[in-house]
Amino acid sequence: MNILVTGAAGFIGFHLASRLASDGHRVVALDNLNDYYAVSLKQARVEQLHGVPFHRIDIADLASLEALFARERFTHVVNLAAQAGVRHSVEHPHEYGHSNLTGFLNLLDVCKRHAVEHLLYASSSSVYGRQKSLPFRESDPVDQPASIYAATKRANEMMAYSYADLHRLPSTGMRFFTVYGPWGRPDMAPCLFAASLLRGEPIDIFNHGRMARDFTYIDDVVECIVRLLPYPPTVDAERSAPHDIYNLGRGKPIALLDFVATLEARLGVTATKHFRQMQPGDMERTWADTRKLQSVIHYTPQVSLERGIDRFVDWLLDYRELLLESMAA
Numbered sequence: 001m002n003i004l005v006t007g008a009a010g011f012i013g014f015h016l017a018s019r020l021a022s023d024g025h026r027v028v029a030l031d032n033l034n035d036y037y038a039v040s041l042k043q044a045r046v047e048q049l050h051g052v053p054f055h056r057i058d059i060a061d062l063a064s065l066e067a068l069f070a071r072e073r074f075t076h077v078v079n080l081a082a083q084a085g086v087r088h089s090v091e092h093p094h095e096y097g098h099s100n101l102t103g104f105l106n107l108l109d110v111c112k113r114h115a116v117e118h119l120l121y122a123s124s125s126s127v128y129g130r131q132k133s134l135p136f137r138e139s140d141p142v143d144q145p146a147s148i149y150a151a152t153k154r155a156n157e158m159m160a161y162s163y164a165d166l167h168r169l170p171s172t173g174m175r176f177f178t179v180y181g182p183w184g185r186p187d188m189a190p191c192l193f194a195a196s197l198l199r200g201e202p203i204d205i206f207n208h209g210r211m212a213r214d215f216t217y218i219d220d221v222v223e224c225i226v227r228l229l230p231y232p233p234t235v236d237a238e239r240s241a242p243h244d245i246y247n248l249g250r251g252k253p254i255a256l257l258d259f260v261a262t263l264e265a266r267l268g269v270t271a272t273k274h275f276r277q278m279q280p281g282d283m284e285r286t287w288a289d290t291r292k293l294q295s296v297i298h299y300t301p302q303v304s305l306e307r308g309i310d311r312f313v314d315w316l317l318d319y320r321e322l323l324l325e326s327m328a329a
């Protein structure tokens with residue numbers, strides 16, 4: 001496979017590009033290195049991608065994307081480039097239009113023109129929005145997104161379906177559920193909690209602690225992507241277009257306070273908690289039904305919270321300065 005990973009300076013993209021390269025695939029990394037969070041952290045990740053060519057390109061720049069595809073002849077593309085962050089989207093909706101709508105459309109179009117064999121793209125558990133019944137199943141209605149971020153992720157699924165149907169571009173949407181681990185995102189709860197604990201500062205707990213997340217360890221997510229990559233959806237009795245969607249979560253929701261307690265125990269510190277109201281756009285609980293994923297790739301995320309936090313903390317202690325600097329930026 002000749003694989004393009006977009007968003008490769010980001011948390012998930014960096015881990016995926018490293019794994020694919022160490023498996024012996026030809027991998028090309030792309031990212032626009034935007035400053036949504038510290039560019040120094042993104043650059044530090046890219047520096048670890050030994051032997052992987054890196055291109056600083058914005059996926060909203062169609063001409064640059066087209067030139068890259070014409071040169072490289074990718075067989076597989078994994079799109080992880082996006083403007084992420086539920087809360088940020090409430091105040092900055094246009095950034096989501098740029099990367100997640102215009103950028104994603106560009107990517108679909110170049111993949112179609114260059115006959116890419118399989119496009120995998122990041123969606124999100126946030127598409128389940130106001131959905132009440134748990135666990136979340138891929139067949140659940142997803143027409144009540146709680147944020148513009150979620151709305152753009154759902155739009156991606158529909159855009160990909162339409163390219164699969166009209167142009168026979170095979171694609172797979174991956175609904176990620178709160179991914180955590182080494183080199184994680186400084187805007188997400190695990191890094192925010194960890195930084196506060198390392199600095200001896202209080203922790204903000206939203207919705208007065210009545211929150212649960214289906215925390216999924218990064219290596220598990222990467223393993224699922226690696227297993228999905230060689231199998232583009234085909235048209236059959238169940239599918240009228242070569243497109244499919246999977247939940248990529250562990251299937252075991254964890255109360256936010258339990259996550260914090262496990263992190264505190266591992267770091268040997270206890271923080272003062274400031275209990276706050278629910279933030280706009282947020283969801284109270286996420287919980288993935290993983291049966292569909294299991295039936296296709298015969299694997300579901302399985303790293304326990306304790307093991308995942310152990311590995312996260314090992315990284316945290318080695319890269320403490322980098323993380324704290326990037327959180328201050």
Ligand SMILES: NC(=O)c1ccc[n+]([C@@H]2O[C@H](COP(=O)([O-])OP(=O)(O)OC[C@H]3O[C@@H](n4cnc5c(N)ncnc54)[C@H](O)[C@@H]3O)[C@@H](O)[C@H]2O)c1
Nearest residue numbers: 007009010011012032034058059081082099122176178179
């Ligand atoms: N981490 C999670 O828990 C989680 C959960 C659900 C969905 N997702 C989705 O998974 C994907 C990867 O998430 P992540 O956690 O690695 O986020 P991340 O922000 O660390 O990585 C995204 C990368 O994409 C790059 N990027 C953004 N806009 C771009 C553009 N227009 N052109 C080129 N590059 C661009 C950013 O610079 C960044 O490095 C995203 O689509 C995100 O929405 C992540």
